[in-house]
């Protein structure tokens with residue numbers, strides 16, 4: 720079978736037998752993929768220092784016949800994003816981003832916007848950008864790319880526009896806002912959001928990915944966003960997000 724090549728960012732790695740590695744990566748033209756790198760634990764030439772978490776690689780592979788594991792035959796390192804593996808706060812946010820992509824995307828379902836978004840997050844945090852801010856914007860836009868964009872302009876029940884005459888909260892069950900008057904009527908557990916955070920997120924939903932870094936999202940609004948998106952995502956996935964426990968203390972540290 721002929722070999723093919725694609726770019727990919729490594730989302731997860733695990734050992735397989737004595738010498739192989741199972742590699743999950745996200746590619747702009749293949750989507751999320753899982754492959755086996757035969758002899759990767761031993762090979763000094765083909766894979767050493769390349770098959771690492773978060774690395775951007777040019778991967779040479781043989782496709783599988785039935786959409787099973789592909790066979791990685793070689794990889795060229797394009798960008799290691801080295802500081803993500805050595806700095807704790809950077810590592811935990813990159814790990815959360817990778818887990819979210821694994822949970823929210825399907826294999827063999829490419830979306831170049833998701834690849835660009837992941838590159839943006841890794842580059843931003845690797846080059847010293849605020850991890851909480853970058854993570855909050857990444858999570859918001861990932862949900863949008865996957866068809867779960869939160870509706871942040873009006874109360875979903877009375878249709879009143881967001882303004883400072885009422886308080887608004889996001890309902891995790893619907894991903895939409897509800898105002899304080901309607902919320903008492905429906906008695907649902909909703910996550911209260913400050914007007915300032917809602918306005919920031921409305922802007923973040925409109926910007927191009929490369930413009931996100933310009934948004935001056937203060938840390939307290941980033942924390943509020945991450946908590947709200949965590950609640951919403953937990954509801955969508957109907958399961959826990961493991962990486963959350965590594966950033967939860969930092970996120971819930973209210974000033």
Ligand SMILES: [Zn+2]
Nearest residue numbers: 874877898901
């Ligand atoms: Zn309302």
